[in-house]
Amino acid sequence: MFGSLPSVVRNHVAALRMLLVFTVLLGIAYPLAVTGVAQAAFSDQANGSRITQDGKTVGSSLIGQSFNLPKKNPDDAEEVAQPDPKWFQPRPGGYDPLVTGASNLGPNDEGLVKTIKERRAAVAEFDGVAPEDVPVDAVTASGSGLDPHISPEYAREQVERVAEARGLDAAAVRKLVEDHVEGRVLGFLGAERANVVELNHALTAMK
Amino acid sequence: MNDTLAGWLQILALVGALALTYRPLGDHIAHTLTSAKHLRVERFAYRLGGVDGDADQKWSVYLRSVLAFSAVSVLFLYAFMRLQSHLLLSIGMPAVTPGVSFNTAASFVTNTNWQSYSGESTMGHLVQMSGLAVQNFVSAAVGIAVVAALIRGFTRRKTDRVGNFWVDLTRIVVRVLLPLAFVFAIVLVAGGAVQNFHGVDSISTLIGDHQSLTGGPVASQEVIKELGTNGGGFYNANSAHPFENPNAFTNWLEIYLLLVIATSLPRTFGRMVGDNRQGYAIIAVMGVIWAASVAIVTVNELHSVSSQAGHVAGGMMEGKEQRFGIWGSALFAVSTTLTSTGAVNSFHDSYSPIGGGMTIFNMMLGEIAPGGTGSGLYGILILAIIAVFVAGLMVGRTPEYLGKKLGGREMKFASLYILTTPAIVLVGAGLAMALPGERAGMLNTGAHGFSEVLYAFTSAANNNGSAFAGLTVNTDWYNTALGLAMLFGRFLPIVFVLALAGSLARQQPVPATAGTLPTHRPQFVGLLTAVILIVVGLTYFPALALGPLAEGLS
Numbered sequence: 001m002f003g004s005l006p007s008v009v010r011n012h013v014a015a016l017r018m019l020l021v022f023t024v025l026l027g028i029a030y031p032l033a034v035t036g037v038a039q040a041a042f043s044d045q046a047n048g049s050r051i052t053q054d055g056k057t058v059g060s061s062l063i064g065q066s067f068n069l070p071k072k073n074p075d076d077a078e079e080v081a082q083p084d085p086k087w088f089q090p091r092p093g094g095y096d097p098l099v100t101g102a103s104n105l106g107p108n109d110e111g112l113v114k115t116i117k118e119r120r121a122a123v124a125e126f127d128g129v130a131p132e133d134v135p136v137d138a139v140t141a142s143g144s145g146l147d148p149h150i151s152p153e154y155a156r157e158q159v160e161r162v163a164e165a166r167g168l169d170a171a172a173v174r175k176l177v178e179d180h181v182e183g184r185v186l187g188f189l190g191a192e193r194a195n196v197v198e199l200n201h202a203l204t205a206m207k
Numbered sequence: 208m209n210d211t212l213a214g215w216l217q218i219l220a221l222v223g224a225l226a227l228t229y230r231p232l233g234d235h236i237a238h239t240l241t242s243a244k245h246l247r248v249e250r251f252a253y254r255l256g257g258v259d260g261d262a263d264q265k266w267s268v269y270l271r272s273v274l275a276f277s278a279v280s281v282l283f284l285y286a287f288m289r290l291q292s293h294l295l296l297s298i299g300m301p302a303v304t305p306g307v308s309f310n311t312a313a314s315f316v317t318n319t320n321w322q323s324y325s326g327e328s329t330m331g332h333l334v335q336m337s338g339l340a341v342q343n344f345v346s347a348a349v350g351i352a353v354v355a356a357l358i359r360g361f362t363r364r365k366t367d368r369v370g371n372f373w374v375d376l377t378r379i380v381v382r383v384l385l386p387l388a389f390v391f392a393i394v395l396v397a398g399g400a401v402q403n404f405h406g407v408d409s410i411s412t413l414i415g416d417h418q419s420l421t422g423g424p425v426a427s428q429e430v431i432k433e434l435g436t437n438g439g440g441f442y443n444a445n446s447a448h449p450f451e452n453p454n455a456f457t458n459w460l461e462i463y464l465l466l467v468i469a470t471s472l473p474r475t476f477g478r479m480v481g482d483n484r485q486g487y488a489i490i491a492v493m494g495v496i497w498a499a500s501v502a503i504v505t506v507n508e509l510h511s512v513s514s515q516a517g518h519v520a521g522g523m524m525e526g527k528e529q530r531f532g533i534w535g536s537a538l539f540a541v542s543t544t545l546t547s548t549g550a551v552n553s554f555h556d557s558y559s560p561i562g563g564g565m566t567i568f569n570m571m572l573g574e575i576a577p578g579g580t581g582s583g584l585y586g587i588l589i590l591a592i593i594a595v596f597v598a599g600l601m602v603g604r605t606p607e608y609l610g611k612k613l614g615g616r617e618m619k620f621a622s623l624y625i626l627t628t629p630a631i632v633l634v635g636a637g638l639a640m641a642l643p644g645e646r647a648g649m650l651n652t653g654a655h656g657f658s659e660v661l662y663a664f665t666s667a668a669n670n671n672g673s674a675f676a677g678l679t680v681n682t683d684w685y686n687t688a689l690g691l692a693m694l695f696g697r698f699l700p701i702v703f704v705l706a707l708a709g710s711l712a713r714q715q716p717v718p719a720t721a722g723t724l725p726t727h728r729p730q731f732v733g734l735l736t737a738v739i740l741i742v743v744g745l746t747y748f749p750a751l752a753l754g755p756l757a758e759g760l761s
Contacts (some may be wrong), residue, residue: 001273008271008275009629011271011272011275012275012278012279013257014256014257014258014272014373015272015275015276015278015279015280016279016283017255017256017257018252018256018258018276018373018376018377019276019279019280019283019341019345020343020488021252021255021256022341022345022380025252025338025380025385026340026341026344026345026380026385027335027337027338027340027341028337029426030385030427031336031340031424031428032390033403034389034391034392034393034396034402034403034424034426034427035403035424037393037396037428038392038396038402038403038426039395039402039403041396041397042393042395042396042397045396045397045398045399045400045401045453046396046401046402046403046426047401047405047422048401048403048405048420048422048450049399049453050420053413055408056411057351057408057410057420058410058411058412058413059410059412059413059418059420060420060449062399062449062450062453063418063449063450064415065412065413065414065418066412066414066416067413067414068414072635080660084414087414089412095418096418096419097327097418097420097421098328098407098419098421099325099327099328099418099443100325100327100442100443100444100447100448101325101443101444101554101676102444102447102525102526102553102554102556102557102673103525103526103554103557103678104526104554104556104557104650104651104676104677105516105525105556105557105650105651105677106516106556106557106651106655106677106758107511107513107514107515107516107517107523107525107557107558107559107560107563107655107758108513108514108515108516108560108655108758109516109655111652112516112525112557113515113516113519115541116516116519116520116525117519119501120519120520125231130297135521136520136521136522136524137529139521140520140522140524140525140526140527140681141525141526142230142524142527142528142529143444143526143527143528143536143551143553143554144444144446144447144448144449144527144528145444145553146448146449147449147528147529147530148314148449149528149529149530150529151529163417175441184208184213184455185454185455185456186456187208187213188208188212188213188216188220188530189213189217189455189456189457189458189459189535190217190454190458190530190532190535191210191455191529191530191531191535193529193530197413200413201413204399204413
């Protein structure tokens with residue numbers, strides 16, 4: 001059909017036709033097949049590992065959330081939201097899945113150094129511990145800006161404050177934290193951690 | 208278990224898994240590239256595509272097919288993004304701007320996957336899965352096809368034919384990439400990666416705030432993003448995003464996937480040239496460089512070397528995820544920059560000066576340890592040719608590699624290959640630093656700011672795609688300059704590789720004599736490693752001295 005065209009044109013027509021073949025195979029059939037199997041076999045994971053409460057989705061166990069007090073003036077973009085003492089606090093960050101990413105500040109950036117010092121002082125005062133005891137994950141922002149996890153140390157540090165703010169028995173809250181401390185995957189992959197969203201979700205069930 | 212032991216086990220498990228895959232996958236790819244039989248589905252594809260599956264192409268025809276396929280792909284992707292608001296599944300995203308569309312089309316077709324956009328706020332599901340993810344497959348297959356032609360240059364004699372591009376491309380997709388991608392996509396979903404067609408779901412959080420949960424066919428794209436050493440994230444946070452990389456196991460698996468094809472290809476090479484020891488020598492060089500790089504980055508990150516922020520914070524966790532920790536982040540960072548992947552699970556801009564500098568140096572090595580799918584192997588084979596040539600100069604005889612003489616013509620192509628990428632990197636970074644507007648795109652100041660610009664051009668020209676992401680690159684100038692750097696950095700070397708393949712295939716092999724340099728012994732492994740480090744070191748030392756070295760020493 002294209003026999004009469006110059007070879008350079010024929011070559012590009014063949015290239016386009018091959019691309020369309022691949023687009024159908026790899027761009028439509030393949031993702032649909034993966035989606036089909038995923039939804040049939042692992043629908044919970046495939047849909048974002050959602051956490052529900054009273055039948056309503058209240059988050060994903062993979063995506064961190066902010067646990068701040070309401071702003072005094074919700075329309076004031078300048079006002080910095082303050083952490084709510086009744087909740088376990090995540091790592092610093094905005095937790096907006098529409099704006100993911102890191103600070104990208106360099107290892108010797110003066111602004112970053114200053115921010116870390118401020119975070120350390122603020123967390124120490126908030127949790128009532130010595131500044132040098134505040135763990136590293138409490139003063140650094142994650143790569144995704146959505147990190148749902150904190151270190152077990154940071155979770156333990158927050159027990160007294162949460163228990164007091166909620167009028168709960170500190171021992172019971174401490175047990176809840178220990179129940180939520182996850183070891184390394186298969187014993188050796190990654191780091192130990194506690195999931196703040198799951199921890200706080202469990203907290204809502206405590207009387 | 209303490210952190211150090213766990214970190215070591217993680218690395219050893221990775222090396223063990225790759226070692227177990229080396230022979231079966233390498234042999235399978237070799238069989239795929241040499242088998243005389245077409246599968247029925249492949250014949251059907253050739254018929255639909257209107258190509259002759261039984262033709263054997265000259266190197267120039269092979270090259271024209273590569274370039275035609277890539278040119279059509281760039282135009283197709285560009286149009287796809289410009290028109291996305293009129294298409295299905297756009298989840299409300301407007302048309303992508305011309306600058307970003309050009310940059311992204313160049314980026315995905317060249318296996319770079321540099322991203323000057325944020326996926327979650329720019330690309331609809333259809334563009335992601337039917338545009339970008341398709342290129343994740345085929346751009347990886349193009350790299351393997353090109354190295355297949357080069358290997359045939361060594362194995363064939365007195366012919367001007369180096370294989371059939373359409374057959375190589377189709378077979379690699381159908382017999383290698385697609386089956387692996389399908390299986391591991393399901394594994395990723397089982398681990399927690401999402402795979403759905405939801406738009407943005409607005410939910411009420413535990414404290415009653417609004418949060419927008421994103422969806423998408425993520426796992427199917429994530430798996431080929433790693434397997435094909437592409438690296439373009441569905442979301443801006445890339446493999447740091449919990450929906451792309453939910454836990455430490457998927458993290459380990461993604462590192463394995465981004466290394467597995469490139470580390471198995473030396474076996475394919477050894478198998479096709481009929482001497483498996485040649486493959487062992489190449490993988491040994493790759494392994495030595497990779498291991499050294501893992502050690503350097505991990506140590507610098509663990510000890511916050513020369514980082515004030517790290518010392519004040521008590522560790523280098525800025526830009527890293529708690530679930531991966533330092534070890535899992537450093538291992539990923541090294542593997543992604545030594546291949547042409549460029550996916551990130553932590554943000555290199557906030558790495559320690561030498562740790563971050565090492566990720567730049569990894570790319571400057573030309574991504575050959577083990578490198579991108581196919582491109583890593585052809586890159587290191589060019590350097591092997593240079594090493595053999597250097598050895599030949601020392602003893603004053605015409606060098607030969609695998610029985611093929613390396614004369615003036617062959618060395619010209621090898622030299623041009625070696626010179627292309629540094630020229631693009633250094634000219635590009637130099638121009639950006641000379642222009643005040645472009646200089647202002649740096650987020651950080653001083654030496655670290657320069658590193659951001661150097662990283663960008665190194666990443667683009669080497670088709671990596673990772674970034675010191677503080678740099679503001681979504682401007683017309685950077686979109687255009689980096690887009691051109693990616694295109695030239697991909698296709699000029701391919702021109703030289705295929706020309707070299709044609710030149711080698713024409714020769715009658717010379718028999719090995721007592722004076723022939725053996726290229727499968729530890730001696731050659733040492734020689735090749737030294738040549739790689741010296742060539743790259745001399746080329747880039749001044750630029751590195753202005754950026755990461757200056758920062759690390761100050």
